[in-house]
Each structure stands twice: as C-alpha cells, then as structure tokens.
Amino acid sequence: MRQRTISDSFWRDPRTSDLSQEEKATLLYYLTSPSSNIIGVYQIVWRIGAAEMGWTSEQLITVTERLQCKELIRFNHDGWIWVRVWWTHNSPAGAFSPKLRQNACKQIQAIPTDWRDEYLESLRVHGLDRVSIGYQSPIDTLRPNSSCIYNNNASNSANEQRGAGLAKAKEILGMP
Numbered sequence: 001m002r003q004r005t006i007s008d009s010f011w012r013d014p015r016t017s018d019l020s021q022e023e024k025a026t027l028l029y030y031l032t033s034p035s036s037n038i039i040g041v042y043q044i045v046w047r048i049g050a051a052e053m054g055w056t057s058e059q060l061i062t063v064t065e066r067l068q069c070k071e072l073i074r075f076n077h078d079g080w081i082w083v084r085v086w087w088t089h090n091s092p093a094g095a096f097s098p099k100l101r102q103n104a105c106k107q108i109q110a111i112p113t114d115w116r117d118e119y120l121e122s123l124r125v126h127g128l129d130r131v132s133i134g135y136q137s138p139i140d141t142l143r144p145n146s147s148c149i150y151n152n153n154a155s156n157s158a159n160e161q162r163g164a165g166l167a168k169a170k171e172i173l174g175m176p
Helices: 021-032 046-053 057-069 101-110 113-125 158-173
Strands: 041-043 073-075 080-083
Touching (some): 041 101, 046 057
C-alpha cells in the first residue's frame, strides 16, 4: 500500500478554499487514488472510482466536470485524469529522481497525445526545466546557472525556444 501526503495548506489554498465539500473530497480522491501514479496523470475506471467515493459514475463525472472548469484537473471520458495541482502535494524532483525516472518517462509516454505538449510545458512551471529525464540532454535549453526560463539567444523568439524545448523533450521521450 502506498502512502500519499497532502499538505495542510490544501484547506487554505485559494484554489481549493472555495470548493464545495463534494469537490474537495473528489480532488482529495484524485490526489490519493489507488489508480494514481508518480506524475499525476493516470486513467481510472469511472464505476470503480465512483464506488470508492460511494457515488454513481454520473455523480463522479459531474463533480469532475466542475473541477475541470476550475482548472484543478483535466479529464476525458475515457477515464484519464490530470491532477493539475499534483506538484503542490508531490515532489517533482522525487518523481524524476534517478530511481523513478524511467517509470516517470513511461507514464509520460502514456499520457493522451492531445495533452502531452501542455503537460510537458507544465513541468517547466514546476521547476523541472533543468531536470534530465534519464538521458544525455536536459528537458530544456537552459545554460548551466542561467536564471531565465529560456536560452537568451537573441536570434530566437520565446515561442521558437519553447517549441524547441518541447521538441527536445518529445525526442528524449521517444514521442512523435
């Protein structure tokens, strides 16, 4: 049995403090679900998740839709869940540590293709722009000891650099 830690700031976080009790319980479920993984994007079986919550599938999907509208999660009807506040309660450095890196990369490869670019970009926001994900090249284009998000090469625009960083991450992960 795995153990998940949820920061007590969950209750005072402006993103969650105004949630209904159903929404809070559902978000906590997604943060601690037995189906969850180390990157916060995973697939559930709606009827099993609903049963674990004591609800019907329709009830779970309805509350999940509300959480998506509040940009706390993303989901699709195939049961894929992206807990967008995952890194508030889990360590990105831990998920991409040498011991877990290979597993994290496999999990990223399983993410629905229409979410991958956005997910990879979200890793930058959570400080993973300097993390090598198990290969020779880092996920981004930063120079060592650089404090800016992208390489300061004046000949490239920020969008070109972001695209190059995402392309490099996809190449490293073996994604199309």
